[in-house]
Amino acid sequence: MGAALAVLSHPVTLGLTGFALQAGNSCSLGLGQEELLHMMPNQRHFITRMADMDDKIEAERVLTKKYQETLKLAKNRMKDQMRKAGEMDKYMSSKPKKNVKVDEEYKISAAEAAEKNGVDNVNFVNFAFVGHTNNGKSSLINAIRGLSKDDKGAAKVDILECTPTIKFYTCPNGKMPNVRFYDVPGSGSMTHQAANYYGDKALCGFDCLVILVQQTLGEEEVKFAKAALDYNQKVVFVRSKCDIDFHLKDESGKTSISIPSPEQNELRKHDPRFCSIQIFFISAKSMRALIRAEPSDLIFEEAQFLEYLYQQSKKARGIYV
DSSP: OHHHHHHHTSHHHHHHHHHHHHHHHHHHTTTTTHHHHOOGGGHHHHOOOOOOOHHHHHHHHHHHHHHHHHHHHHHHHHHHHHHHHHHHHHTTTTTSSSSOOOOOHHHHHHHHHHHHOOOTTTOOEEEEEEBTTTTHHHHHHHHHTTTTTTTOOOOOSEEEEEEEEEEOOEEEOGSSSSSSEEEOOBSSSSOSTTHHHHTTTGGGGGEEEEEEEOSSHHHHHHHHHHHHHHHTEEEEEOOOOOOHHHTTTTTOOOOOOOOOOOOOHHHHHHHHGGGGGGEOOOHHHHHHHHHHHHOOOOOOHHHHHHHHHHHHHHHHOOOOO
């Protein structure tokens, strides 16, 4: 704009005001730069600068339009995210409107499972975290609750097996008061054999079964994933400890930029149905930062995982969106 004013205030421009106006009118009539140069051969510099300014103004107009469109999309996306967050918060903070929906042939088993584990499907939404010993179940549950391992009320975390019996945890400070996270004893340990893991722990009574896996699927994960699918139970794989893998270095000392995890071919080999199970990459550290609204140097799929749990619970209870 400053450049335009400078040109318009130029003595030559002012001295040729009438002709310049004619030139402007000529532009509006469709005359191009060559026609104007033919009409005013002595004003080549002026006409060229005016043409350049027209090009810049048009470019700025296009950029402004693109910016406005991008801003509009961003605003709509944020509004949609806020709407979903509000719906999820309302769902997780209220008494469930429906019980977990179970196929007729499994109703007795599901009821017995709920009673055996003390699972209250009427008043609470219940998620069970299962997997091999030391797969990070307790750490992830703490992180979802916004807690570190040393915080009051945190699930115990150490190298040895810390979960002798199935136990549920709730969020502190009244957050998500109607949600319970169950820390199920690690399978494949001396005290908990994997063979009858699913049946012994009566896992079919939960809204969703969260199976923690590492680089490959172990025998334990395969067995209770199959059992969950047999019961038509909602199930999801979680690849935990991603921050640790992300910082690992190979033999050459180069930091890894990929996270080893079960691939589709491996899943299909165990059971074709496994390919339909969603898998999320998560770090307990990043999850805790998300819940606490703190900055994090690494972000994986923590937010998507929480949204998925919410959606699976609604589907498990026959509440469809």
